[in-house]
Amino acid sequence: MENLATFPHLNEAAPDFNAKTTHGDRQLADYKGKWLILFSHPADFTPVCTTEFIGFQKHAETFRGMNCELLGLSIDSLYSHLAWTQNIKEKFGVEISFPIIEDIKMDVAKAYGMVHPGAADTQAVRATFFIDPNGILRAMVYYPMSNGRSIDEFVRLLQAMQTSDANKVATPEGWTPGCDVIVPPPKSPDAIKARLAEGYKTTDWYYSTKSL
Known part of the structure; x- marks a missing residue:
């Protein structure tokens, strides 16, 4: 092997x-x-x-x-x-x-x-x-x-990686251009406190999205 x-x-x-x-x-x-x-x-x-x-x-x-x-x-x-x-x-x-x-x-x-x-x-x-x-x-x-x-999936994956590189974000399951992207989660207690005031669509401290 x-x-x-x-x-x-x-x-x-x-x-x-x-x-x-x-x-x-x-x-x-x-x-x-x-x-x-x-x-x-x-x-x-x-x-x-x-x-x-x-x-x-x-x-x-x-x-x-x-x-x-x-x-x-x-x-x-x-x-x-x-x-x-x-x-x-x-x-x-x-x-x-x-x-x-x-x-x-x-x-x-x-x-x-x-x-x-x-x-x-x-x-x-x-x-x-x-x-x-x-x-x-x-x-x-x-x-x-x-x-x-599925070649369509390869197009989508390349679009997602290029979007992540250009905007320093992640993309959710099934993401396509025009959908919201995921903002990197905060990495300290102070950043967690600040997250709610940053203007993102925040479901919880670790999960925030935004439109591009």
């Missing part, structure tokens, strides 16, 4: 990589100053993965408008990726505009903990990694082999 200490950790630097893709060589440094969603899929020419790639592509412009690039990966060859994306274009009318990493030796997959022996020794699971403009890993989401991801 892989040592969990070798897997990436939230709020630490994302593992570096230098890999061949369908759009030429890519390394993590190429995305400095932008958000990056790096996501793996079990295999090319599989039905669930096909729906996910179509979903990512349909949201690609939305992500780019949020200063975020997409980068796919599977343990398949570059030629397999090219043939599959061509098939998606011919059969589904969707042209995949983002790069896909060739990871035959599983170097990137192992560095990011994408290979789970309980699911498969030779395939990457449905893992999704959000890396911020400073190269810090901010979120990880794993799905089982049998079920496709």
Whole structure:
């Protein structure tokens, strides 16, 4: 079993990589100053993965408008990726505009903990990694082999993290832009006393919200 200490950790630097893709060589440094969603899929020419790639592509412009690039990966060859994306274009009318990493030796997959022996020794699971403009890993989401991801949720999560960063707030369950955000709770007795006079929508000393 892989040592969990070798897997990436939230709020630490994302593992570096230098890999061949369908759009030429890519390394993590190429995305400095932008958000990056790096996501793996079990295999090319599989039905669930096909729906996910179509979903990512349909949201690609939305992500780019949020200063975020997409980068796919599977343990398949570059030629397999090219043939599959061509098939998606011919059969589904969707042209995949983002790069896909060739990871035959599983170097990137192992560095990011994408290979789970309980699911498969030779395939990457449905893992999704959000890396911020400073190269810090901010979120990880794993799905089982049998079920496709919700790209709408990834848009929402990125919106939430960007809002938290910009405003130093947290977001409640199911938050979407326009909803109230959560103000950080006070950290001292004096701050607790002051909270009620700060003008927030305060339910109790530890729970206050505001609109942006």
